[in-house]
Amino acid sequence: MSSPSADFDYEATLAACAGGQRGALHALYEQEGPRLLGVVLRIVRDRALAEDIVHDACVNIWTRAAAFDPARGSARGWIYSVARNLALNAVRDGHREVAVDEDTAAALDARASLEAWHDMADAFAWQASAGRIAHCLEQLEPVRRNCVLHAYVDGFSHGEIARRLDAPLGTVKAWIKRSLAALRECMT
């Protein structure tokens, strides 16, 4: 799979969407559809719901593209924030808490994910910011790093992380707060 942002102009694509060019949204869908679906599926863990959310995300991107302001952040970051917000709203508003079982969770080991990500990071020329999050995550204790990855990648709630790591809920909340503070300091 090609590097996500190598040859694709996300900003120009959003501008074209804002201008009503249907082909631009289709190009974006071709470029990012599988990655968007992968990110959403990992969070909601239901294929039909994940496709519903990618559908809604694309309609949102189309209707809200004019509101995207490149001075405030990257176009690719904005696109993913639209999709992740819809996915997170869906799982937080719904009743997924009860649906998370150990078998599912066991398949999602965060440390293995980080290693896999390292392999990918080695294989491609990552931007400086990508290297920085990797570097900063490595500064965290493994259990705290896993909290961050389970939350962001798997969409786990505090309670789900506590069950997954067999740690008290209050401890997990404190780990995440401190991890975020450390990441912000490390990346600023």
Added chain:
Amino acid sequence: MNPQNGAGLSAADHELAGEYVLGTLDAAQRQAVQARLAEEPALQAAVMAWEERLLPLTDLAEPATPSAQLWWRIERSLNALAAPAPRPAPAPAPWWRNWHSLSLWRGLAAGGFATAAVLASVLVMREMAPPPATRFMVVLVAPDDKAPGWVVQAGTSSRIELIPLGSVEVPADKALQFWTKADGWSGPVSLGLVTPGQRLEVPAGKLPALQPNQLFELTLEPRTGSPTGKPTGPIRYIGRAVQVM
């Protein structure tokens, strides 16, 4: 880095922004942040800074090939969005242009007894509370049988409360979405998704002050809410704000 990365924001708000992007906030906390984002550029900048910081982690999720129908569905939705814009006349009028229709309100008036009973009981409860300045109450009734299903309360506090009067059946792939529209607004504004049988609190911060006769209703929408930002499904409950004190 981004020059507007939330400088001047408290450490607690940077943390809140981080947890929002990370996804660990519960539904009520997410809604509270989303309400603040509309009005607080510094918080918005902090959220976007976190989006940028954590974005590389999206590559940890394995890509999944969408089904062949997905793009077709998206296109169909774009067509539906585009269709009414150039020629609004032939399209069915959106409900908010019809909501003053005589038959609808005649029907609602027929449900007046039930509505009055609910109003009376709520007013009795009210008397036990300290008297505030201006309060509004709305009884939302089903358009077909006029059965009251929900009550909306809004006082001087910074929130609107939607209170269920009973249980409601919603298809598994659908959700109820809460809307409001006052006279002079160009269209209804979403107040969020509703869990059947559960109370919903909406921070009133991003809304102008409530007006008498302001319309509230619940429509049936896709599970993740209306994709267009306006009601797309049938009205399940509807009512207008009544000033009660």
